[in-house]
Amino acid sequence: MDISSIDTRHGTSNTYELSRGNSFPFTGYPFGMNYFAIETTDDNWWFHPEAAHYRGFRLTHQPTMWAGTKGDFASVRMLPFAGRTKGLTDVPYAPHLSTFNPTKLSIMQKNDHLNTTLIPTEYGALCHLRAADSHMGLIISFPTEGEITKAEGNVIEGYSLQLNAEGTVPLKLRFIIRTSVPVASVRELDPGFLEISFEDSTDITLRLGTSFISDEYARMHIPSQTETELLEEVTAVWNAKLNKIEVQDNDSERVATFYHNMWRAFLYPMKLYEMDESGMPVHYDMHAGIVRSGYLYTNNGFWDTARTVYPLYSLIEGDEYPKILEGFVNSYKEGGYMPKWLSPADGGGMPGNLIDAVLADATIKSVTPALEETFLEGMLHSATIQDPGNRLGRKFQNDYAEYGYIPADVPESVNNSLDYAYSDWAISVVAEHLGKKELAAEYREKALSYRNSFDKEVGFMVAKGRDGKFKSGFSPISWGGDFTEGASWQSTFQVPEDIQGLIELYGGKSSFLKQIVQLANSQPKYDVKGYGHIIHEAAEMEYNEFGQINMGNQPSFHLPYLYAFVGKSYYMQPMIKQMMSRLFNAGWQGYPGDEDNGSMASCYIFNSMGFYPFCPGTDQYLFGMPLYDRMLVHLKNGHVLELTTTQNLPQYQFLDAVELNGEVTHKPYITHSELMTTQHLDYTLGLVPNPENFNETIVPYSLTAH
Known part of the structure; x- marks a missing residue:
């Protein structure tokens, strides 16, 4: 697959009320320090694919539109103009004559016969302006706050600031533009909008360098190569990412969907480091206000990405x-806690502390052995010392330590309680791996605290008061309040580390199976007493119509796989096939909900391969339902895994047989080490369920059973 086939408008047609991705159309390098897009409006959803006007090219660091208008820290807006649009700050453009691609953003302004092409570099860009009119220029403005400090000769210099930096030294993005044609005049149109006219020319090249460190670094980052050379370079880098998994299938639209998800899986987290003159990584420490050595990354929410993004990276x-x-470790060393939601520093958003799952998963899979002791140190710090500012780490740790759960007077108490238990288990995994047996045993015991939130009378996780009594008036469809972006239906099963223990709380497999059948077969009803209004995740569950399993949001990603724990994997296979086929596409409304920093894209990729990381921190991937005829997965160890699916037709909705290297397997999962060494994984689909395909006595990992 070539990156030129990707349309960056994928998943960008959204509203506040209903998300079909809530994505931005980014042009830039994988994990880029900057991305580029065009801005069509001035609200959180600053791009819409059907808009025919635009306000300029936007150099952006936006992690999500939910970060708000000030969430795009240190951004810059550049609007090219020619004679007919001189002085205007919002102009028509021709979407059908423009190019939206990760390697090239080309915008045609028909009224001016002005075409602007932007080719990204790692730390800057090249812009080429061509017009019939020789009176060309740029209007530079700032979505946040900034200033042009120089615009004369063949140089434009300025900076853009990070606003609302809580507890950090704000970032300052320096930018320098070298122009092929000298500046002729400069005037202020409106406050914050500077019009820079060039000497007469119909062909102008702008070379942009940026830095969060200094003007000198920004100058180092000004590209010197030709437009063709830069395009070839970024194309090669992207193609190397996309072709980590090669897909063959008789459905070209389905193939396009896969590769749009591959592209999105490599956008976040974004680089926040640069390379010094000796080629070593350096970054700006936002807590001390100094430059330090080492890597740093940002724009990542672990509540979303821990479940799928990092398990995918551990493979490919x-x-x-x-x-x-290493960048996350540097965030811990400089900020005091392992990060939760980086944008650009840790803002502490969302419940739990799910970076612990990422660190446990990386430890089990030996991604960075030299960092594992530091992983454990940081995990323990969050688990024992509550942030005095009640933002970072486990911000309700004192209550959790006292009660064994988060009391009901704390917002989202149930989800925090369950996520803290998951983190305790993750700590036990890393401790065990490092040979710290007593510590591992201590935290395995702590991890069982999720039981404190389970009300056997109603069969759900329920908020509990400081008096030890469950909250009255419980409804399993009541969203918000005690729960995060869902109700108890979506939250009760948030114990991926111990589903067997949860089964025991239900009184056995029969009762548990009855509950998860109801989970899928119930109507997608909800009330919003906890929020006071309908949030988009609730609307998406209703719109997508997969019962109480809301594939449009991360807490439901693993729910179809619950059936594997009661020997009923064939219950989930049609569901997964229908979800992946009906809820995802390569278009502007490509997702069933927020894509969120690669999390939903990575979920799609895993499901496409026919297996899923049900519990990051274990070495197991549960078999689901493959989507494609043939895939070649280029694993990070250099091996190539070939996946084939026989009888891959719409009416074949069940997994009839699985073979590893020609040998039939009856386990409902495959381990990481098996994946890294297997050459052939062959699926055969069937018209009817095959209860004998997987051995009911072989059950995936659970804390209680091990």
């Missing part, structure tokens, strides 16, 4: 993933 991303983990 051998180059960047160790650097990313």
